[in-house]
Amino acid sequence: MNCLTTNLTAFFREEHHFHALVEDLRARASKPIRIWCNAASTGEEPYSLAMTVVETLGTSAQAKILCSDIDTKVLATASRGVYTADARGLSPERLKRHFMRGTAKNEGFIRVKPELSRLVEFRTFNLMSTSWSALGDPFDIVFCRNVMIYFDNPTQRKVLERTHAAMKPGGLLYVGHSENFTDSRDLFRLRGKTIYERV
């Protein structure tokens, strides 16, 4: 399975989502926020979410980010939280604020600070699985980006129905730049560029 997956990702990929996320987080700040980043690959995406949470709500933010992928190898990289110092998408300010720089034999590598890793929890999860109830309480925000393009239409619909059931009413679903679910407007209503609100 690990050999079959395509894992391309980057920090703050599709940056407009993170600007929208700031507003979304502010609007939900009065209660604990549950976020699910599925198909999270090697972790750049969930840590971008965690950086946005910390920058918007502070290091004591009441937020949890469940980070999942079908591929155990990429999840292991994600949970280690170590990247090369020239990783794409990271500004010098963010690099300094959210990462520790390696020294000696770790020169050239960076590791996420504990205030980011405390927000993130990792779990293997196949979007084709039928045991979605194991994901726990409903989510406020779901990032499901650049994975549905690999599924046929009936499969996409099934995943959307399960995602709908796993979210709170009014929750926001962020999808990839080439993914379009306007056919499923009974489940999700378009709210912004590739951002849908759970009906």
Ligand SMILES: C[S@@+](CC[C@H](N)C(=O)[O-])C[C@H]1O[C@@H](n2cnc3c(N)ncnc32)[C@H](O)[C@@H]1O
């Ligand atoms: C192209 S990457 C996208 C990574 C990230 N979401 C982004 O947009 O930068 C696709 C990810 O989907 C994962 N994936 C593929 N099929 C999956 C499935 N059935 N369930 C969960 N994850 C899956 C792959 O392992 C891979 O890490």
